[in-house]
Amino acid sequence: MSIEVRGVSKSFGKFTALKDVNLKVAPGELVALLGPSGSGKTTLLRIIAGLEFADDAGGGPVAPSGAPRVGFVFQHYALFRHMTVFENIAFGLRVRPSATRPSDAKIRERVLELLSLIQLDSLAGRYPSQLSGGQRQRVALARALAIEPEVLLLDEPFGALDAKVRQGLRRWLRKLHDEIHMTTILVTHDQDEALEVADRIVVMNQGRIEQIGTPEEVFHRPANEFVMDFLGSVNLFHARVEGGQERRVFVRPHDMEIGHQAQSESSVRAVVKRIHAAGPMVKVELESEIGETLQVEIPHERYAVLGLKVGADVYVSPRESKVFFEDYSI
Amino acid sequence: MKWKVLLIGLTVLFLSLFLLVPLAAILVEALRKGAGAYVRALLDPDAMVAIRLTLLCASIAVVASVIFGICAAWAVTRFRFPGKSLLLTFIDLPFAVSPVVAGLLMVLVFGGQGWLGPLHLGVLFATPGIILATIFVSFPFVARELIPLMQEQGTEEEEAALLLGASGWQTFMRITLPKIKWGLLYGVILCSARAMGEFGAVSVVSGHIRGRTNTIPLHVEILYNEYNFVAAFAVASLLALLALATLGAKALLEWKLRRDAAAAQREAGA
Numbered sequence A: 001m002s003i004e005v006r007g008v009s010k011s012f013g014k015f016t017a018l019k020d021v022n023l024k025v026a027p028g029e030l031v032a033l034l035g036p037s038g039s040g041k042t043t044l045l046r047i048i049a050g051l052e053f054a055d056d057a058g059g060g061p062v063a064p065s066g067a068p069r070v071g072f073v074f075q076h077y078a079l080f081r082h083m084t085v086f087e088n089i090a091f092g093l094r095v096r097p098s099a100t101r102p103s104d105a106k107i108r109e110r111v112l113e114l115l116s117l118i119q120l121d122s123l124a125g126r127y128p129s130q131l132s133g134g135q136r137q138r139v140a141l142a143r144a145l146a147i148e149p150e151v152l153l154l155d156e157p158f159g160a161l162d163a164k165v166r167q168g169l170r171r172w173l174r175k176l177h178d179e180i181h182m183t184t185i186l187v188t189h190d191q192d193e194a195l196e197v198a199d200r201i202v203v204m205n206q207g208r209i210e211q212i213g214t215p216e217e218v219f220h221r222p223a224n225e226f227v228m229d230f231l232g233s234v235n236l237f238h239a240r241v242e243g244g245q246e247r248r249v250f251v252r253p254h255d256m257e258i259g260h261q262a263q264s265e266s267s268v269r270a271v272v273k274r275i276h277a278a279g280p281m282v283k284v285e286l287e288s289e290i291g292e293t294l295q296v297e298i299p300h301e302r303y304a305v306l307g308l309k310v311g312a313d314v315y316v317s318p319r320e321s322k323v324f325f326e327d328y329s330i
Numbered sequence B: 001m002k003w004k005v006l007l008i009g010l011t012v013l014f015l016s017l018f019l020l021v022p023l024a025a026i027l028v029e030a031l032r033k034g035a036g037a038y039v040r041a042l043l044d045p046d047a048m049v050a051i052r053l054t055l056l057c058a059s060i061a062v063v064a065s066v067i068f069g070i071c072a073a074w075a076v077t078r079f080r081f082p083g084k085s086l087l088l089t090f091i092d093l094p095f096a097v098s099p100v101v102a103g104l105l106m107v108l109v110f111g112g113q114g115w116l117g118p119l120h121l122g123v124l125f126a127t128p129g130i131i132l133a134t135i136f137v138s139f140p141f142v143a144r145e146l147i148p149l150m151q152e153q154g155t156e157e158e159e160a161a162l163l164l165g166a167s168g169w170q171t172f173m174r175i176t177l178p179k180i181k182w183g184l185l186y187g188v189i190l191c192s193a194r195a196m197g198e199f200g201a202v203s204v205v206s207g208h209i210r211g212r213t214n215t216i217p218l219h220v221e222i223l224y225n226e227y228n229f230v231a232a233f234a235v236a237s238l239l240a241l242l243a244l245a246t247l248g249a250k251a252l253l254e255w256k257l258r259r260d261a262a263a264a265q266r267e268a269g270a
Helices: A040-049 A085-094 A104-117 A133-146 A165-179 A191-197 A215-220 A224-230 A300-306 B002-030 B034-043 B046-080 B083-095 B099-111 B127-138 B140-153 B156-163 B168-197 B200-206 B216-227 B229-269
Strands: A003-012 A015-025 A031-036 A061-062 A070-073 A151-155 A183-188 A199-205 A207-213 A233-239 A246-251 A256-259 A266-275 A284-286 A293-298 A313-318
Touching: A003 A040, A015 A040, A015 A207, A040 A070, A040 A151, A061 B216, A070 A133, A070 B034, A085 A104, A085 A233, A104 A133, A104 A233, A133 A191, A151 A256, A151 B216, A183 A284, A183 B216, A191 B156, A199 A224, A207 A224, A207 A284, A224 B099, A233 A284, A233 A293, A256 A293, A256 A300, A256 B034, A256 B229, A284 A300, A284 A313, A293 B099, A300 B002, B002 B229, B034 B046, B034 B229, B046 B083, B046 B127, B046 B140, B046 B168, B083 B140, B099 B127, B099 B200, B127 B168, B127 B200, B140 B168, B140 B200, B156 B168, B168 B229, B200 B216, B216 B229
Parallel strands: A031 A183, A031 A199, A070 A151, A151 A183
Antiparallel strands: A003 A015, A003 A061, A199 A207, A233 A246, A256 A313, A266 A284, A266 A313, A284 A293
């Protein structure tokens, strides 16, 4: 099922959480709402879920056929602490009116099916307090899926987990989505998570949408300075162009080259300040002639060839840079 | 070490002097003329009426306190509205006001010369008045227990239940109530202890009509004033036993709550 949000605004007292937001999600799509905390992404998700109401009654989320059945996964799981894993998953089926409630045997069948989907068959009798964070989040997901939702909404689902578990669950979620093709909206502040999992990314900031696009689009063709800055680290240069105007030039660390000689007019002289060689790329921190701090990432082979040391005088040249011409105001 | 012994000794001495000795004295005095006199004092028709009236008032007060407490705690912890802190202050009012004043307020409202006096509602010097006075002094206990508990537990589980298709009633019965049941029971115990023992407010509104509007504490006072010490202490011992039973239940619950809290902490740390 598709989701459409038209002209939604929301404020809490004096704080404006959302300002005239429009969004369309196609059936079966996995969309990530990405932004820093306070950008309004969670508020938007809660409005779509019906947990929060938009300020003006005119707009609001629009679903084709009345209120959609929503599966919602909370950041802190919100499992029912006094129920076993089995009963947690069965809850959505048990509370149905008797006319549409499946039989106990049917419920059991469905719960066992979901337990094997989340690979926790053996833990049906445990209480949430006896599970690890990753297991709890999978139970929360199974509980949401039990009611066969038309839309799946995930609010920072992996935010409370450690890095390793997060990565595993992220891939598992993408695989699951490819199997069941449910319209899914994921809220996250982690750009790696959004880039890796989503079909499309909605970058939000201060209650507004900055850009909507595929991971490639938002990463390689950011619409503005905010998106460029938020999706990975970035170096900022103040450059003077024809006419004496000053422009802000953005270059990603991996789009910069280090050399012992100047390679072009845009090369900058800099001194190596720190070197982090642990990782897939070597991260070099430098200070330019005019005191700007620069981050550059180069491959290990290149690092070996250059023989860089802290304190070395080198030239830094951008390979690819971005300049945003439209006025960007916060 | 010296200090430890001294402090423990002082505490025990104080408790014995002011608590254990009087408690023992009640029982000794009550049984002074033998078990027969003790039982006769309790089976006396007037005493029976007092016991029945006390239990009736306490149960109604507890039910009122539970309904009010859940509503108030729900409103305060789930919604934002103007005047919320004022409401919280009002909930505490019965703790701050002397029970005698509460009784006098009732007289002001329902008495012959009172605001509602001309309506002749038959509240004062009758069971309804005693019930109202008891409710007044005991209604905050459940709310006071539940508000911090529900604040700490948050609303996410209820939101999850609603999104899974549960109705408001189902959410309350299946999610909220199991979450707050121990706190609720604790509030009920405190509330019933207060309701059964209430003297001041009830004394003002009851009119002390023997065999009709006397609760246990009032009956004890009357017997005592008539120098009927054995009967007075016998009935008083009943109240003391009720209090002890309540305390026992409270201790048991506290132990259980502590265990749950420890488990929750382990969970949070896991």
